[in-house]
Amino acid sequence: MEQLPNMRLTTQRQIILEELGKVTSHPTANEVYDMVRKRLPRIGLGTVYRNLELMADSGIILKLEVGGTQKRFDATVAPHYHVRCTFCGKVDDIDIEVQNKINQIAETASDYMILGHHIEFSGMCPRCSEEKKATSLH
Template identity: 60%
Template sequence: MSLGTTLRVTRQRQVLLDELCKLYTHPTADELYQIARKRLPRISLGTVYRNLELMAEHGMIQKLEVGGTQKRFDGNAAPHYHVRCLKCGRLDDLNLPLDLDLDRQAGELTDFTILRHSLEFTGICPACR
């Protein structure tokens, strides 16, 4: 499926999207599966993985592949930064203006066509400090 096509919103996708948008914890597919099963008891883990990947490919959600951990998902599809705790793995949104000039600079320094960037800050969260 190409990025130019639209993704049909099935009941399963709508439930996953609804539940994901309620959370600010950036859950893994397994965590979202446990939550979605309360509304869709017959949903399979494979269906959750497949639909999250499709929704990420179509820009409906973000797939976060951070610091060698399991993929996490974010219901906020708008580009934004994240901060991750090195001790417990907590992942939060970082309210910092997006620096679009980084894309331009990276493009000037390489022969790549830069499409976007992701930036993760790491530190120790208040609970682990």
């Protein structure tokens, strides 16, 4: 596992990273906890939070603070955008070109030092679209 100096390679960390890598669903900390607990039933929720934060800080994974109240995590660290279903809260990737130039534009328009950006689309996922169609039929 890629890591920072003084960061030990524990079983817990390995398995958290492995499980996160298996899914594309941008799980919350609690969802990761559930996934990991199937393999390490005695792991603590604190350990999961601690490690997700640590790995996000060191750039091994991505922390998403998107719509909804919960943080979500993503094993794909390359810059990319997301879409969030307004109805069920599901988060998926949006595979379009990253708009690097808007950082410059934003920097000019503000007194912040701009370090990056994230685009979050909102929409309706296929599943919710289906359900809505079904409901409106009667």
